[in-house]
Amino acid sequence: MSTRSYSDAVNNLNSLQSNAATLEALRASGGRMSEFAIPEMLEYLERIGYTPEDLNRMNVIHITGTKGKGSTSAFTDSILRHTKPDWKVGLYTSPHLVAVRERIRVNGVPISEEQFAQFFYEVWDRLDKNTTRKYPSTSLKPAYFRFVTLVAFHAFLSLKVDATILEVGVGGAYDSTNIVPKPVVTGVTSLGLDHVAVLGRTLSEIAWQKGGIYKKGVPALTVQQPEEGMTMLRGRAEELKASSFEVVSPSPELEKIKLGLAGRHQIQNAALAIALSRKFLEARASMTFEDPLPESFAKGLERARWPGRCQSVTDPKNENTTWFLDGAHTVESLSACIEWLVSPEVALQPTDVPRKRALIFNCTGGRTGSSLLGTLLTRIGDQLKASGSDEESTRFFDHVIFCTNVTYADGGFKSDLTTHAIPENDLAHLKTQKELASAWAELVPDFPSSNIHVLPSVEDAVKVVRELESPESKTQVLVTGSLHLVGGVIEVAGLSEVAL
Structure with a gap:
């Protein structure tokens, strides 16, 4: 290769992406594509010069779950950094919003x-030089997430x-991150019931996968779960010989602080982060804690940041425009998003000028868009009533915009946001977006059809918002349904300096 820049690395990485059909099969399997999932990952690790035991040197806190694993990881990272400011703390999460790094x-x-670019090409070159494979099915280079x-x-x-705080990508037992022989502590966040319907699997099956990160001689933690899920997690902890099994509940002290991540649902995630951090610091720093919420822990929770999740930012180009960014993509996470948004502290703040609201929405074609939009409208109605507002949920938004996750109007992606995960036929005909528009029209029959927009790119969607802006009014925009969509809006609307 003539150059080895960051851009080159991203382009090479994109060549390893799986297509839409492969990704759908992966989701349906809970991350288990085959019995070789973990053996193949171990083979790649060996080919780049490491043994599984080498990974123990990272001092891992391993976190999975169907809801809140990213937020819990962010809280844990912040707690450790504020408690041990002299440490180097690594955090691995997915997906990214704007840049893969x-x-x-x-x-x-x-x-x-x-x-x-340096670390990318060091791995790339080692795989090129060592092509010895143990399994014929193993490709010369791993797919995107594994790489x-x-x-x-x-x-x-x-x-x-x-x-190192290590967030699982998909599932748990067969996830690429699950090759660390002995993490310091492991944790499972909430097992969302909506994933049962979406994935077509029982809660026990989902819990079996998530509990697969528990390890011999390592503390196994979780939060309160539905009985079926809890029974399976407890069984997995025993089966895998975890040193202990602990169910974490929020302490009263948590109610007294303002968490850096918005939304009531974050209290449970913060509680798990506290317990994980406590176990880790006891094991790796010989620290003891009498206070249920030490000052450094509280500071870490207050200063935690996790872009694109219940996040509000003022537009740098127009102070009258506020963007509400949340990558909620399930019924439960969307409910939590609306509970945060439709409140006197956020979107219902009093204003002495007219207010226009827009929704920018997209979701994976496989998910039921009408169900998500129905949940959105129902929860808006509930929250308006609870806040004492006489607004109607069907009139909460003045415009609704359904667009693809394609970044630019010319059909191109920002390189970091390139995806092969959208079926080409769907993309070409805006199939998902048209279905969402039809669902909205059915849910709100008297909504002006001219204010329902079906658009081919994020740039087109942002252009509609710009046309709504006026010096005499405030513009509020909710972007939700997909973290990839949120990332695209941050890029196109120029929000990186305030959102990331």
Whole structure:
């Protein structure tokens, strides 16, 4: 290769993406594509020069769940950084919003473009030089997420981090991150009931997958779960010989602080982060805690940031425009989003000028868009009533915009946001977007058809918002349904400096 820039690395990484059909099969299997999922990942690890035991040097806190695993990871990261400011703390999460390097952070900051390119090509070259394979089914290079996971492991080991918060990508037992032999502590966030319907699997099956991150001799934590899920998690902890099994509940002290991540649902995530951090610091820093919420923990929770989740930002170009960003993509997470949004502290704040509201929405074609939009409208009505507002839920938004996740109006993606996950036929005919528009028209029959927009790109959607803006009014925009959509809006609307 003539150059080895960050842009080159991203383009090479994109060549490893799976197509839409493969990703759908992966989702349906809960991350288990085959019995070789973990053996193949171990083979890749060996080919780049590491043993599984080497990964123990990262000092891992392993976190999974169907809801809140990213937020819990962000809280845990912030607690450790505020408690041990002299440490290097690594954080690996997915997906990214604007740049792929966001997935690999050290001390709260994404690794630089130069670092990402360096670590990327070191892994790339090692795989090119060592082509010995144990399994005929193993491709010469791993798929996108597996490759980024290898880059993260290589980066954290090279940078000699003192702690690593490792968020599972999909499932748990067969996830690419689940090759660390002995994490310091493991945790499972809420098992969302809506995933049962979406994935067509029982709660026990989902819990079996999530509990697969529990390890021999390692504390196993979780939050309050439905009985079926809790029974399976407890059984998995015993089966895998975890050193202990603990169910975490929020303490009264948590109610007294303002969490850095908005929404009542974050209290449970914060409680798990506290318990994980406490176990970790007891094991790795020989610290003891009598206070249920030490000052450094409280500070970490208050200062935690997690872009694109219940986040409100003022537009840098127009102070009269506020963007409400939340990647909610399930019935339960969308309900939590609306509970946060439709409140006197957020979108219902009193104003002495007219207010226009817009919704920018997209969702995976496989999910039931009408169900998500129905939930959105129902929850808006509930929250308006609870807030004492006489607004009607059907009139909460003045405009609704259904667009694809394609970044630009010319049909191109920002390289970091390129995706092969959208079926080409769907994309070409705006199939999902037209279905969403039809669902909205059925749910709100008297909504002006001219205010329902079906658009081919994020740039087109942002243009509609810009046309709504006026010096004499405030514009409020909810962007939800997809983290990829949120990332695209941050990029196109120029929100990076205030959102990331």
